[in-house]
Amino acid sequence: MNPKQPRLKVSNRLRVLRAEEGLTQEQLAAEVGVTRVTINCVERGEYLPSLELGLLLARRFGRTVEEVFIVEDPRHEKNSA
């Protein structure tokens, strides 16, 4: 297994939360100190942010990290099914 690949699939509600507050990607990026492209990549699930950026994003929307980022563990789904 490639050690760089995460074992868990992580999706996020960033786009929804951002839309609720009427924020553009550019504005959110400026607030958390990254580029707009990075926010776009995180929203599309192409880039898994660091713990620091994850916390910053969650704090920006007044949520916990688990409320913004959702872990989709296939093993867990199999067990619960």
Added chain:
Amino acid sequence: MKKIALKLHAVVLAFAAWGWPLLLLDFASGAYKSPEPWANWINSAAFLWVLSAPVWPITLVLDRSRRERAMSRLVGARDDDERERAVTGDAARSALLLSLALQSVLLVMSLTSVRLVWDPDSKETKKGTLSAGLSFSTERHLNPFGSPLDDKDPAPRGVSAGGYLLSPACFPVLALLILLQLAAFRGYAGRRYEGVEA
């Protein structure tokens, strides 16, 4: 005093960066061999550029921030945030591996000698033999100025073509470059693994 030196440095850098057409003008107009006063001016300016040109590489070696800015502009590397740093890191790693692989091939080429031998008296083959082999000679490979191949290794009877794929004089330069890149990568990566700010 420091301000004046910095200003002078900036002027010399600008001249070294944009003054290269003077050299072409000197060559194209034949100013270097003309006794005319205008030609003398162009020739002197071109010579001044030749003198100022080494300021750039020296500055890039000594000034880390300028070097990083120049490299960022040259290769398009960006490190505004964590994702861009990760992308740049991956690209740097791939580029290093590609560069090391290429240099290793060139290193082996500098050690490889090929001879196309046609021996009419050979009992084994009728048409001749193509042979390739690795060889190492401290005199040839560790001498940066090289030494003539034929003096030390006289051609056997019937040789039609032969020699090194790459000059043996390249060996010390390539070996040094490979070692330097490995050492630099280990040095920088080691600092990161230990969590020390660069």
